Amino acid sequence: MNNINSFTRPKSLAVIGASKTPGKIGHSLVQNIINSGFKGKIYPVNPREKEILGLDCYKSVNEIPGDVETAIFVIPAGRVIDAARECGQKGVKNLVALTAGFKETGREGMELEKNFLAVCKQYNMRLLGPNCIGFLDTHTPVNATFLKGFPPRGKIAFISQSGAMLAAVLDWSITAGIGYSKIFSMGNKADLNEIDCISEAAEDPDTKVILCYLEDVSNGPEFIKVLSEVTRKKPVIILKSGTSQAGAQAASSHTGALAGSDIAYDSAFKRCGVLRVESMSQLFDLAILFANQSVPKGNRVAIVTNAGGPGIVATDKIESHGLSMARFTKETIEELRLNLPPEAGIYNPVDVLGDAKAERFKFALERVLKDDNVDSAVVLLCPVAVTQPVETARVLIELNKTYPDKPLIAAYMGGQALAEGTRMLSESGVPVFAMPEPAIGALAGMSRYTEFQKRDSISLIDDFKPDQKTVKAVFYDVKKDNRLTLLGSEAAEIIAAYGVPETPIKLSRSPEEAAAIADETGYPVVLKVASPRILHKTDIGGVKIGLNSSFEVKTAYVEIMENVHKYLPKVVPYGIEIQKMVPRGTELIVGMTRDVQFGSMIGFGLGGIYVNLIKDVSFRLAEGLTDNEIKEMIAETKAYSLMQGFRGEKPADLDSVIKVIKRLAMLATDFPEIMEIDINPLIAYERGVAALDVKITLS
């Protein structure tokens, strides 16, 4: 179903709504198809014309003598349904609807789009658009857009949810000489969406890197499934806009409040190994690197520069992007020392000095590329006195061929004086920037892909058999009680059923019962009022800690009930919960929340009452969570430093925390009716953990 290969390699094209009038879209389109050098049949369709741009014109699709593989609509929205039906009857396989006036215009348009799609499905036709700009493929070749210009051939596929963005990118790329394999404008995504287009580009031997501009994703789980496979083969770089809407969703849990749809996208992209960028320039900087250089084996960068200042700037950026400055072997350093002038910088960055000609650049660059401790190299060149930008460009091009496994990037810092060298580098596939910062930024993106590729994707294997019966029984009671929020004791029972070591908490309904429970549990204990209607229990005097005897427990029971009666006279608590006090340890939070698009997400980070303030929580998708991902998510947080024994404290039990995360993911997957879980704090000790306070909400 997902194969849309025949879209970009059609044998014949019909243009429904072709026009003889220059300037009209129906005219530009036919002109573009002809000019692109399309080798298949082209059939303009227009009931009022006999001939358009030298081609026979047909009154309707029916009248076309041969087969039509793909039909492109440039007719008004009102005529689309009839035309689609005709195409279906003719046996057309694919439709491309440039026509606007559908979902994007409101309710009526949405209805029309639905009917349009129904006709397509009836005749088994795939549909690109409507409200799109079309597609092009430089290798077929075919230009089925109405835009001016056709980009040079290249290895970049670009897929855009915004037609205007695509128009901009295309115009800009043609001027900059950036080549593409194919471009898709998805429009309203009535049928074909990013998954289809990305899959097509993934299969395409002419495509080396896939770029996307997305505003949303049509099908979260499918996106994750397909993209996880695609990124193993080719890098996928996505600019996802709409981040400012993040965090708008309301949530009752800490975990929920910290997540939000943008975090869900982030988690999904991380899961799939998609590289997310924050700006259009990053998108293209990275694309040019991937299209022309091989992926580095690691993140150790060597800098060769003819000027100190830019070398420092580049070093700063290498650190801030999480790359590392390569440490050369003794042999490299010794050779550099022997062969470069005494004032040269022989450690990284290698400063070949302002009077360096191409030969000196060559010596230094070759030496560092040879070094096993170097994964990639960046050359910085400033136009000073004797600089040989053209000859140096030749050196770079040659060395890039000799060391094809180590990506090489140049920053030719200047304008006219370096224009010829810059052009040569660019044409020979050595990415070249005017400033060091974007060069390092793009290299960092490439290294992130290397890291993604190194991840193994073994999903969590845990032979633990949860006690699902207990969970079902508790949920049964809660639903019967018309509640969505579980009591603390209920929540503790749930996670215990999934093997998360909870701190036993029991509900009592009288001072005497409380005292008996406390006697059994052992002292000291905490008493908390049990009521889903009381959110901030401490504030109304609903919590008493450090109780050391049955007498203190009984007194506290009465006091709590009096406080509730005083502050919240309308609330009748279920009783009071008794929990044994646990020793201090590292306070963590582990939680779960759900996203409409991508399903359940697990959050982990620094726990305690200031969770929402400190915001040290990282997220991953719960379903199919791998060991690797769990380790990554833990390592992303400050909580991780804490767990390693911050300030000379004892380290916390990492394995037990990993197990808690796994079990929570398992629970979230097994019971989709769980809306949110907060274990806060989860106290981690040198050995073992204890869930102290658990909140579970059902949907």
Add this chain to the structure above:
Amino acid sequence: MNNINSFTRPKSLAVIGASKTPGKIGHSLVQNIINSGFKGKIYPVNPREKEILGLDCYKSVNEIPGDVETAIFVIPAGRVIDAARECGQKGVKNLVALTAGFKETGREGMELEKNFLAVCKQYNMRLLGPNCIGFLDTHTPVNATFLKGFPPRGKIAFISQSGAMLAAVLDWSITAGIGYSKIFSMGNKADLNEIDCISEAAEDPDTKVILCYLEDVSNGPEFIKVLSEVTRKKPVIILKSGTSQAGAQAASSHTGALAGSDIAYDSAFKRCGVLRVESMSQLFDLAILFANQSVPKGNRVAIVTNAGGPGIVATDKIESHGLSMARFTKETIEELRLNLPPEAGIYNPVDVLGDAKAERFKFALERVLKDDNVDSAVVLLCPVAVTQPVETARVLIELNKTYPDKPLIAAYMGGQALAEGTRMLSESGVPVFAMPEPAIGALAGMSRYTEFQKRDSISLIDDFKPDQKTVKAVFYDVKKDNRLTLLGSEAAEIIAAYGVPETPIKLSRSPEEAAAIADETGYPVVLKVASPRILHKTDIGGVKIGLNSSFEVKTAYVEIMENVHKYLPKVVPYGIEIQKMVPRGTELIVGMTRDVQFGSMIGFGLGGIYVNLIKDVSFRLAEGLTDNEIKEMIAETKAYSLMQGFRGEKPADLDSVIKVIKRLAMLATDFPEIMEIDINPLIAYERGVAALDVKITLS
């Protein structure tokens, strides 16, 4: 002394080491001076030539018939001293030494540079360089560099500590058509430094914005003094490299560990109102805005776009840069609704749709520029079907003139199709970018300048009279005791003398004395072992909390001493300190540390034991700290949310915290021998604060 005006407007120039050989620096330099159209006298000096480039050549400076205002050295380092002496005798005012081979080459060079400077001082000559590229001024005009090309006239002054960077920037700017007023290459900064160059540019009526590339600052306090004045008149934008060396310094306090030289630069730049940028592109993006547009009154931005996607991207960036999307008045919205097509977006961003011609852009843009809720506008244009990039450019240029107080920026997203419009905008001073992100980024920088301008600079007025006698007495004892670290009780005494409410802590030397003190203080109390040699007191059982009676105090005293004896048999404590336990409150940290370059810095943030982990500490320079700065530094932290009553808790006493920060700044200024102070935690209550644990280290 700082006036180097005569540098850039010399009446006569001598080139010491002028050459007849094309390609030599001494030749390029003379050629550049002539080609720049310099109207003063030019005297080439070279003992072996009679004439150079049509100018009479002199054997030495002495032989020059007229006065020489400025001499430029392109002679070898070994001849510099003699030449300088000759210049001095001749009455030359200024020297520019392009000659290399000084401080940058090691010890010998440093010695030579010192001697060179001594000669200059002897004859009252100012020196630019050595090891620099020279200077140029487009208004004089004069080009006293050996670089190729002379930039167009403009309003940007550029001052660089890296000559190569300058060469790159100049070449790039000439190609991009960016104009400059003047450019200084500072080289080794033996005499003239960034303060001199910036001061000169500040006085220059042709300069509207000052750019700097800096690797260090020569004189911290002077830099702060001068720059604070300059930024009131003109924006100063600095790219300071070397951030990766930050945090390298060792420090014994939390505050010290969190600071570092890069934070000191940050604090200094904030104090002065300098705009710090992170990359070369940001430097120039911002410069172009300041050179051409007026500073916005506030941060409310209106977007007018002909495409949805880029509008979303721009909105995301506005939020992430801390700008705000303008909320139009009812009248604006109504007018937009009445006059734009029904599908148009009439709220911000205003989407004038893909079929918008120049007229529709004009209507929408004029309407939003008129709106009192709009401080600036960004126009996004994609090259779709009927777009009129040139006509739209004319509209923008015209409206920018009609509304000169509201900065207008364009993102013309494309290449060839928009080239003519882009050129027109750029030439008419409407900043234009190829993508929306840098446009928003630059606007954000401009708004930061607006905020700086709004700050009042009233330094803290506090009629508090500190008890300096007590401080001196304590320091006297500590020094006599050969210590640098104060005991807790001593530190508490110090801050009490500066009016910071401390929690009384007293030293006892026997169980009985401890019990007597506790009886007087009131229970519960904490006991802590008093020894500057024990850093982690809790770990060795040196702290006992929650003691409720004199019996418990005596027992605890003995236990602590036994623990110390067991774990650290060689340590003999001074005794044990007794402190009353205080109620819980908001835990903050206030501290002080010193930077070699910029002096004492005050830090404020979230306190507690995880200070170094959470890193929620902001810094300002202590000396001359203003009320405004204190409020800013508090507002920058997460601690601020906490103080406002996070999670329904009671708000903390902001005024008292401000007072503590002021007093600490006062103390740090009064006693420069204090190296570091940590008050952690400072507990803030609804009314009042209490310093619970105070550490003071002397230098």
